[in-house]
Amino acid sequence: MPVPAPAPVLTCAIIDDEEINRLTLEHYISLTDSLQLVVSLDDALQGLNYFRAGNKVDVLFLDIQMPQLNGLDLLRVLSDPPIVILTTAHEDFAVDAFDLRVTDYLVKPFDYARFSRAVQRALQQHTAPVAAAPPAAPAGPPDHDLFVKVNNKMVRINFDDVLYIEALSDYVIIVTDRQKYIVYTTMKALDARLPFDHFVRVHRSYILNMRRIEAIEDGAAVVPGGQHVPIGKSYQEAFFRKLNRI
Incomplete structure (x- = not known):
């Protein structure tokens, strides 16, 4: 029987001017086998000086x-930043953050469970194979497009390109093959519409x-x-009824 490959261990850095926040992150990292x-x-x-000196972390x-x-x-000034998980007490920077392609956005105070979900995303991003950009999807019929309000402007999204939608606090993230859109609405309101x-x-x-x-x-x-x-346990029955399977 083949021996499973060991789980990757990601090296990490913390930059935060508040000591209590650094200590919290250091503690959470110490509890996580996949982080060093x-x-x-x-x-x-x-x-900035640390990274410009040639030091690298995952x-x-x-x-x-x-x-x-x-x-x-x-x-913005780092030429080759690592995977970034932002930690902040403010939600106002979410749009700017995802424009910079950060992996997750943790609003303080956050618990270990929320921290772990962010780490799981980082692990998935770190281990995902680098692939060529997928070919452009053919334009869908008009009823597959919706306009959503993103950063004070209306953006047309072809929902054939959407992979999933995730709720984070009082906004949602619409994730496509190529981009993430931050939309200020609740999951309940979006689901209904x-x-x-x-x-x-x-x-x-x-x-x-x-x-x-x-x-x-x-x-x-x-x-x-x-x-x-x-797939949440309370949603599994309805999900599998809808799924086409043999």
Whole structure:
């Protein structure tokens, strides 16, 4: 019987000017077998010098509001940033954060369970194979497009391209093959207004495009890019009734 490959261990750094927040993150990291803390810094300028000196980590836990240089500006000047999980007391920066392609956005105070979900995303991103960009999807009929309000403008989204929708606090993230859209609405309101039968609520925090499922394993649906969308126990019966299977 083949021996399973060991789980990857990601090296990580913390940059946060508040000591209590650094100590909390250091404690959470110490509880997580898949993480190894390399450095914990209290200033973004120190972080800039650390990375410009050629140091590298797999994951960066980064505060936003810091004196002299904030976390978002640090990301803008780094030429090759690691996987980034933002940690902040403010929700106002979510749109800017996802424009910078961060992996997750943790609003303080967050518990270990929420921290673990962010780490799982980082692990998936770290282990996902690098692939060529998928070919452009053919334009869908007009009724597959919806306009959604993103950062004070209306954006047309072809929902054939959507993989899943995730609720985070008082906004949702619409995830496609190429981009994430931050929409300020509740999951309940969006679920009630989506006109597509193939979008199904599979979890308290997730709506899934059934047409983009590649596999189902370990209580989750696998979508392109190797991303796993959890299927909540209370949603499983309805989900499997709707699923076309042999």
